Amino acid sequence: MKIESIVIPATSDFASLYIEQKEPVKGFFHYDITENTVFEQRYHDVMGRDFDRAGIANCIEEYMEKFPQTEHTKKSIEKLRNEGSTVVIGGQQAGLLTGPLYTIHKIVSIIKLAQQQEKLLEKPVVPVFWIAGEDHDFLEINHIYAEAGQTMKKISFAGNLDEKRMTSDISYDKAEMRKWVERVFMHFGERKHTKEILSTLHKSILKYETITDLFSDIIMSLFKEYGLLIIDSAHPSLRQLEQPYFAKLIDNCSEITDAVLNQQESIMGYGFNKVIEMDKNAANLFYYLDNERILLDYHADGNYFEAKKANFQIKKEDIHNLLRAYPERFSNNVVTRPIMQEWLFPSLAFIAGPGEIAYWGELKLAFDTLKFKMPPIIPRMNMTFIDAAIERDIVELELSLRDILTQGxxxxxxxxxxxxxxxxxxxxxxxxxxxxxxxxxxxxxxxxxxxxxxxxxxxxxxxxxxxxxxxxxxxxxxxxxxxxxxxxxxxxxxxxxxRPLSSPQERIWNVFYYLNEMGEEFIHQLMMENYEFDGAHKIIKL
Structure with a gap:
């Protein structure tokens, strides 16, 4: 592998200005990520707060028991128990076969930044990947793309189309999942590593029941040597830890909503579009009712919560009783998930994609309301993989790689x-x-x-x-x-x-295409490289 960097704009103007740390976008965040001392500042701020490190470490250890791990995994769990530890964290939905490449890019970014900062700070820094198992949009994760002649074909797994259930509650038919995986690999083609990969995937399919567990198994199979910790946001033990924080979110829901709406108004005043859709009654919490995830509103005038579509209404004091009895029924939305993560984890940094940068920018005043800072938001590395044959074609046709990536x-x-x-x-x-x-x-x-x-x-x-x-x-x-x-x-x-389907490679291609071509050595080579978090696009020549 050989890495080159080129500068290309992010997929949104907001993200581009953030990466360059230009106003007005820079002012919507608590930390200047271009400052040499930003992680020292953040470490100092985190050490001034209290965290239940033992509780979250135990929860992660329990969740990860059934997935592949090594001594590096156990070492990371012990590091997390250390009162001087911090984490680099990021997350994604549980895509089939890990979903688009950007999930892999995000995990590589989390691990590499944690490694770098542990050396520089001389303090334990743990890489943590947060799986959004509480999300319920199955149609976003039920497919991948693969080559079919001169186009990319969307290969969907029919599965359970009950979109209101959390991903972590969606089970799969093992025979159908095996057929789907084999259909995907038929498009990838028979290679040296194909049989071994399929054998491993077939065993994993038989071992687990849910989409999220299968995802977790694959992620740990690929990254178990690098100290990565994973946690499903819908894990019942995590909900127990979150219970007192859900109580805070319930008590402060109106103030949080007002803060976000005020921040959005400020951002739109500079000509940007808002990315979080919400109204003045939003409670920013979901409640799990009859296997359906319903979004709650809060009406301060009557002091009650409501989900109109589900014909559900409950007084504030009663919802606290429900929370104490059934914390597993509560979950966060795009506003409260970052806040919850910051209560649970001593985060040194959050690794974000372009869309996440935009929604974090709408949360600063919400964090101010709760009297703590959002972490430094570090853009995940954007990568494009180029094999030797494609590189030769580019040279022969005298094309500009930058133009290809930006314009097609x-x-x-x-x-x-x-x-x-x-x-x-x-x-x-x-x-x-x-x-x-x-x-x-x-x-x-x-x-x-x-x-x-x-x-x-x-x-x-x-x-x-x-x-x-x-x-x-x-x-x-x-x-x-x-x-x-x-x-x-x-x-x-x-x-x-x-530039498949007029989109970046990372949004269409899947990591198993490259694993099929190169085997697990592909991941190991990727992890051996040194990376700079400079906002530049990484060209990975295979």
Missing amino acids: IDSNKTNFLETAADKDLDNMLDQTKDFLEGQYGSIINRLEENDRGLVPLARKNLSFHMNQIDFLIRKANMSLETKHKTILDKYNRIEQHL
Whole structure:
């Protein structure tokens, strides 16, 4: 592997300005991530707060018991118990086969930043990956993409489409999951490592029952050597730890909502769109009722909580009683999840994707309301993997990698075809169409004067001739593409691997394509590299 860095804009203006630490965006966060002392400042701030490190370490240890681990895992759990420890944390939904590549990029970012800061601070820093098992949008995680000819095909697992259930409660049919995985690998193709990978996946499918557990198993299989800790946000023991913090969220829900709305108003005043949708009655909490996750509103005038769609209403004092009896029924939304994480974990930094940067920017005043700071928000590393064949094609076609990643390749392909086309033939065909339109125009005018009944026939004749010429043009273009198929295939391959479906590679491709090609060595090589958290895009040459 070889790493190069190029500067390309983030997928949103807000994230780009944050990465560059420019105003007004910089002012929506508590820490300047470009300051050399930012992690020392944060460490000092974290050490001034109290955390139940033993409680969260025990909870993680219990959750991880059934997943692959090594001595590095156990060492990280012991480090977390240390009163001087901090964590680098980030999270994602539990995608099938880990989902898009950005999940892998985020985990690599979490581990590498934790390693770097542990050396610099000379204090224990633990990498923690938070699995959003409480989320309930199954359609977001039930598929991956794989190559199918000259396009990327969405391969969906039918599974349980009950979208209101938490992911951690969604079980899968083991036979159907095995078939789905085999269908995915059919698109990847038979390689040296295919049988071994499929054998491992089949065993994991049989071992577990839920989407989240299968995800956790795969993640730990890949990263067990690097001290990564994982926790499912829906784990019952975690809910017990969260119970007193849910009580705080219930008591402060109106103040939190007002703070977010005020922050959004400030952000929109600078021309940005808000990313968190909420109204003035939002409680920013979910309640699990009859296997359905319902979003609560709070009405201060009547001092009660409500979920209109579920016909659910409860007084504030009664919801506290429910919380004490059934903490596992409560879960966070996009506003309260970051707050909950900051109560649970002594976080040195949060690793965020571009969309997460935008919603964290709307939370500063909410944190101020609760009298503590949000952590330094560190943009996760953006990566693009390029194999040797694709790199050769880029060089041969004299393309700009930066342009490919930001704009795609359509304009280059169009320019090539225009250059290769028979311009004399194109001109002849265009002139023929112009001539026929002119002649038939004169014929139709004459018929309008002398024999109007023949006008429809004349128009039909013109349409027939024009269609025939258009047919000839299409055939000429097809012949041109056939003649230059080798070159056009190179353009298509480059686009499919680096800018598939007009999206970044990390949003479409899946890590198992690369594992199928290179085996687990792919992850080990990725983890051996040194990375800078400088906001630059990492080009990983395989």
